[in-house]
Amino acid sequence: MIATTSEATQAEDVFEPLNFALFCAIVIATLVGIPVYGYYVGFSLFDWVLSFVMYIVTGMGITVGYHRLVSHQSFECPNWVKASILVAGGWAMQNSALKWGADHIRHHAKTDEEEDPYNATKGFWHSHCGWLFYATPYRSQKYEIRLRRDPVVMWQDRYYWPIVVTGLLLPFFLGLWHGGWTGGIGAFLLGGLFRMFMVLNSTFTINSLCHMVGTQPHSTKDSSRNSWLVSFVSFGEGYHNFHHAYARDYRNGPKWYNFDPSKWIIFTLSLIGLASNLRRNDPTVG
Secondary structure, three states: OOOOOOOOOOOOOOEEHHHHHHOOOHHHHHHHHHHHHHHOOOOOOHHHHHHHHHHHHHHHHHHHHHHHHHHOOOEEHHHHHHHHHHHHHHHHOOOOOOHHHHHHHHHHHHOOOOOOOOOHHOOOHHOOOOHHHEEEEOOHHHOOOOOOHHHHHHHHHHHHHHHHHHHHHHHHHHHHHHHHHHHHHHHHHHHHHHHHHHHHHHHHHHHHHHHHHOEEOOOOOOOEEEEHHHHHOOOOOHHHHHHHHOOOOOOOOOOOOOHHHHHHHHHHHOOOOOOOOOOOOOOOOO
16 A cells, blocks of 8 residues: 555555465465374475575575665675575565565664554564554655666566565475475475475564564664574574664674674675675665
């Protein structure tokens, strides 16, 4: 829903049945379908390894691509590298980089305010995933203006759903090649649905727990907090208080020993000439 007048309109939120149905399907498949299949059929080592690899690739697509590259312009890279990273991010089924980025920029601009899409003051459930089920009246196109000038972002937005489908078909066909139909189903369940469930919740945990539990060594202007524990399941995104203080920094964990594989990937890309203009200690949003 797009606000056409004042951004802070008092219109009511509109329920999003598709988002709710997709979320419920993934949760039910993960908590019911996968255990049942595992009990009666079982999963191979190939299924588990593929799921782990897909988890890393997809998660990095969100943290490196959607978050640090698109939302905050923390570094620059060639278009083919950007497209590759955004395809990986699309496999997470967290919306296109255009919509994800616009929501995230608004989160930084309106943290803890009514317009904040994952406002932590509304409670754990809302900030974790409940906000996804409603189209709020505060979604304004102004947060998309810069993003819409990026042809790679617009390409990924245009082909978002085919990208999501390929992220589910890839593990299925790899499993089919490795172990026949049983292998294909097992790889789809673990490398597709279970992996998607885990990446979704790793991102949600940043929006919820990292605004409720942890330390605030860099800023107390909002509810953002550092949690080294969350960093281990979110590819380094747990140093959230630092991130809110220095939003465009390509690092989330500023110390060399902070667990932040996303910054290590970006830095490595810069060493081989595939990333440039890595920003540090920049307080602007993006």
